[in-house]
Structure formats: C-alpha cells, structure tokens
Amino acid sequence: MSILSMTKTLFKNLQHGPYTVLYPIKKKESFERTRGRIAISIDDCIFCSMCQRRCPTGAIKVDKANSSWSIERLQCIQCNYCSEVCPKKCLTMENQYTSPSFGNVRDEFIKCMNTQSLSE
Amino acid sequence: MGKRTVIPFGPQHPVLPEPIHLDLVLEDEVVVEAIPRIGYIHRGLEKLVEKKDYQQYTYVAERICGICSFMHGMGYCMAIESIMEVKIPERAEFLRTIWAELSRLHSHLLWLGLLADAFGFESLFMQSWKLREQVLDIFEETTGGRVIFSVCDIGGVRKDISADTLKKIAGIMDSMEKELKEISEVFINDSSVKSRTKGVGVLSKQAAFDLGAVGPMARASGIEMDMRTQGYAAYGKLNFKPVVEKKGDCYARTSVRINEMFQSMDLIKQCIAIIPEGDIKVKVTGNPNGEYFTRVEQPRGEVVYYAKANGSKYLDRLRVRTPTFANVPALLETLKGCALADVPILILTIDPCISCTER
Numbered sequence: 445m446s447i448l449s450m451t452k453t454l455f456k457n458l459q460h461g462p463y464t465v466l467y468p469i470k471k472k473e474s475f476e477r478t479r480g481r482i483a484i485s486i487d488d489c490i491f492c493s494m495c496q497r498r499c500p501t502g503a504i505k506v507d508k509a510n511s512s513w514s515i516e517r518l519q520c521i522q523c524n525y526c527s528e529v530c531p532k533k534c535l536t537m538e539n540q541y542t543s544p545s546f547g548n549v550r551d552e553f554i555k556c557m558n559t560q561s562l563s564e
Numbered sequence: 565m566g567k568r569t570v571i572p573f574g575p576q577h578p579v580l581p582e583p584i585h586l587d588l589v590l591e592d593e594v595v596v597e598a599i600p601r602i603g604y605i606h607r608g609l610e611k612l613v614e615k616k617d618y619q620q621y622t623y624v625a626e627r628i629c630g631i632c633s634f635m636h637g638m639g640y641c642m643a644i645e646s647i648m649e650v651k652i653p654e655r656a657e658f659l660r661t662i663w664a665e666l667s668r669l670h671s672h673l674l675w676l677g678l679l680a681d682a683f684g685f686e687s688l689f690m691q692s693w694k695l696r697e698q699v700l701d702i703f704e705e706t707t708g709g710r711v712i713f714s715v716c717d718i719g720g721v722r723k724d725i726s727a728d729t730l731k732k733i734a735g736i737m738d739s740m741e742k743e744l745k746e747i748s749e750v751f752i753n754d755s756s757v758k759s760r761t762k763g764v765g766v767l768s769k770q771a772a773f774d775l776g777a778v779g780p781m782a783r784a785s786g787i788e789m790d791m792r793t794q795g796y797a798a799y800g801k802l803n804f805k806p807v808v809e810k811k812g813d814c815y816a817r818t819s820v821r822i823n824e825m826f827q828s829m830d831l832i833k834q835c836i837a838i839i840p841e842g843d844i845k846v847k848v849t850g851n852p853n854g855e856y857f858t859r860v861e862q863p864r865g866e867v868v869y870y871a872k873a874n875g876s877k878y879l880d881r882l883r884v885r886t887p888t889f890a891n892v893p894a895l896l897e898t899l900k901g902c903a904l905a906d907v908p909i910l911i912l913t914i915d916p917c918i919s920c921t922e923r
Contacts, residue, residue, distance in 0.1 A: 447754060449753055453746055463697075477706070477707065477708035478708055500616060500620040500624065521623065523623045528722075
C-alpha cells in the first residue's frame with residue numbers, strides 16, 4: 445500500500461496533461477505589476493539626474509549638456525527605484541523583459557525633434 | 565577497520581544547488597570525519613554598506629539570498645527602522661508577514677523537491693515544484709518579481725495588495741493545502757522514501773543545543789526555538805506554536821518542514837482575515853545613528869542582523885549571521901558515522917544556502 449502512495453497523483457497528471465506552458469507556441473502572460481524593463485518618455489525628462497544618483501547599480505547615465513538619458517540594460521536590476529524618485533514621472537516599468545544579447549547593451553535616448561533609440 | 569580514504573565532495577556535485585566543498589574521510593563506506601570548506605561565492609555584500617547608502621542597500625540586502633530574499637530585506641529594514649525609531653503602519657506589518665510566510669512556503673516546497681531529487685524520486689520532485697509555481701505566480705502578481713521582490717522598504721512596503729487579490733490568495737491556499745496533503749503523504753508514509761530518511765543522520769537534542777543548530781534542524785531535535793514567537797512584524801497578533809519533533813533524524817526534519825508549510829498557509833489565512841485598512845508606508849527622512857541587533861526566522865532558521873550607523877547616509881557596519889552558517893557544525897556532527905550513500909541527503913536536510921552563508 446505505502447509504495448503506491450504516488451499512484452493517485454500520477455493518474456491525475458496523466459489525465460490533466462502538461463502543467464507547463466508549451467513555450468514557443470503559447471507564451472506566458474505577464475502580470476500588471478511584472479517588472480520587465482525601464483522605459484522613458486524622453487520628451488518629459490528634465491535631466492535632473494535624480495535617477496542616476498539613486499540607482500543602486502549605477503546603470504543610468506544622464507547627460508544634461510547633450511540632453512541624453514541612457515541605461516545599461518544588463519546592469520539594471522529592475523528595482524523600480526528610479527521611476528519612484530522621478531519628479532516628472534517620465535520613467536515607467538514595462539512588463540516585457542529586455543531581449544537576450546551577447547554583450548552589454550546601452551540604450552540611449554536623446555531629447556530632440558524626434559525621440560530615437562540607439563543600441564550599441 | 566579498513567584503510568582511510570579521503571573523497572572530495574563538491575563544490576560541483578549533482579545534489580548541490582550551490583558550491584560547498586567537503587573532504588569526506590571514509591573507512592570502507594562509512595564517513596568518520598568531514599572537513600568543510602566554503603568561500604566559493606563570496607561577494608563582499610557586507611562591505612558594500614560603505615559604498616551604497618542605507619536606502620540603496622535595501623536592494624542589496626534582498627540579494628544576499630535568492631530564496632529567502634524577502635526576509636533578508638525585511639531583517640535589514642527592521643534594523644534600520646529600529647535605529648531611526650520609525651513605527652511602520654500596521655497594514656505594512658501584515659503585508660510583510662504574508663510575503664514572509666509565502667516565502668517560507670516556496671522555500672520549503674523547493675527543498676522538498678530537492679530532497680526528492682536527492683533520493684532519486686524525480687516525479688515527486690516535479691510535483692513539489694509544480695506547487696511552488698503557484699506561490700511564485702502570487703509573488704509576481706503582487707510584487708512584480710518572482711524571486712527578488714523589491715517590495716520591502718524602510719518605513720513600510722512599496723506595494724499594497726487589494727482585497728480581491730487577498731481573497732484570491734486565500735482561495736489558492738485552500739486548494740494548495742489539498743494538493744500538498746497528497747504529496748506530503750508520499751514523504752511521510754511511502755516505505756521506499758522512509759527507508760532513505762528514517763533513522764538517518766540523528767542529531768540529539770543536546771548536540772543540537774551545543775552546536776548551535778537553528779531553525780527546522782533544531783526543532784526536529786526537540787528544541788522549541790522559533791524567532792517568530794518574539795512577535796516581530798504581525799506575528800504577535802497571530803495564533804501559532806513552533807512545530808517540534810523529537811527524533812532528530814532526516815525523517816523528523818522532513819516532517820517539521822511539511823508541518824511548517826501547513827502552518828504557513830494557516831498564518832497567511834489568519835493574516836488575510838484580520839488585516840487592517842490604512843497606509844502602507846511612512847516617510848523616512850534623515851540618516852540613521854546608532855546600532856541595532858535583530859533576529860528574524862527564515863525558512864532555514866534564525867538570521868541575525870546587526871547594523872551600526874554613524875549619522876551619515878552610509879552605515880559603519882552590517883553583519884549578517886545566516887542560518888546555514890549556524891547549521892554547518894551540526895551537519896558535520898550528523899555526517900560522522902553515516903554511509904557514503906546518505907551524504908547527499910544529509911547535506912540537503914540542513915537546507916544549505918551557501919550564497920547566504922558567504923554573502
């Protein structure tokens with residue numbers, strides 16, 4: 445008897461099928477609060493450098509002279525501290541994670557006529 | 565008596581989730597002595613308090629360990645709050661308790677899976693981790709992270725849980741309780757599982773006391789020691805008793821952890837029933853000045869946080885004594901006289917967390 449204690453669970457599983465999400469076909473939906481990556485609405489940014497000073501890993505660089513804001517994606521730990529201290533609330537946390545890469549990715553946003561993103 | 569042989573165990577070994585090295589001195593198949601060596605993943609996190617200000621360090625503290633990350637964050641925040649004499653809102657205390665108990669639940673489920681894996685019961689391992697996935701989803705939904713929550717802050721918590729979500733969590737706890745009962749039957753009653761755990765690695769009450777064992781390791785040997793009974797966070801308002809077993813073997817340690825999981829579910833439901841409305845955070849200004857010593861019960865046992873501040877935004881010293889560090893001497897004691905084939909299970913029953921230990 446006691447060696448068959450798993451049997452009930454096993455039959456239940458056979459009936460249910462896989463519990464895991466069959467990834468490439470079906471993607472897991474993220475939650476509203478999921479911390480994926482930081483996004484900036486650069487037109488609202490006043491380059492006060494508050495995010496740069498508070499960032500625990502030093503991933504954010506703000507250059508007031510060139511009106512640019514940049515983030516080292518692999519250094520960012522998605523703690524959301526920058527978006528909390530931002531006085532203009534132009535930093536937001538998106539649900540999607542940064543896509544995988546081989547090297548360091550620094551996303552730079554420059555405030556000008558058109559917002560652009562340059563990846564190195 | 566046979567010839568003595570030394571067998572190196574780890575730092576890379578299929579049973580070890582993290583690197584620790586043991587030199588096992590064997591006589592035939594029996595271990596007579598074990599010599600540990602740690603230091604493979606030291607990251608210097610204690611020293612980092614001099615570089616990161618006390619608010620930034622909240623995010624570093626929770627990265628000391630990936631499994632009990634919330635409780636590390638909570639321990640650190642409690643220490644700083646006490647130095648600064650900040651009283652956090654009651655709702656925040658309850659929310660902290662809910663997340664802490666969910667962390668205990670997921671840590672013990674992870675451990676059950678690893679134990680099943682160590683004695684080669686793969687489908688039981690999958691079942692335990694299947695249950696754990698539900699807890700991780702609760703974390704992701706309420707905090708935004710699955711492992712590192714970044715939700716504990718000095719002065720309270722950064723995110724609230726809505727009444728609907730709390731109700732949903734209580735529902736998940738009910739259904740999980742049934743599922744956990746099913747798989748815990750296998751750990752408690754299955755004869756093949758019992759043959760691997762019963763009577764293996766006995767740690768007497770006296771030895772556990774002398775060697776300073778903590779957490780489930782001490783409680784399985786009959787020492788009634790649970791830091792939650794001090795009443796930090798909202799534990800003072802909840803009704804619970806430490807789970808204690810007497811035998812001190814692997815079976816007792818498994819059963820303590822299984823019963824603690826049911827207790828955690830009960831505590832979460834108690835919290836949800838009486839959680840008050842209100843603020844979740846108070847504003848903290850100024851810098852800490854003074855020192856404080858705090859003890860928090862983690863899934864693996866008691867963690868000690870000591871913080872010393874000097875009135876600037878950088879702390880002078882932070883010391884973290886983690887439960888695995890306290891349990892290593894007890895592990896060495898239980899290893900003496902055991903068979904080589906039981907070593908993986910014995911190492912797992914202290915629930916080793918080497919990243920914590922080395923910080």
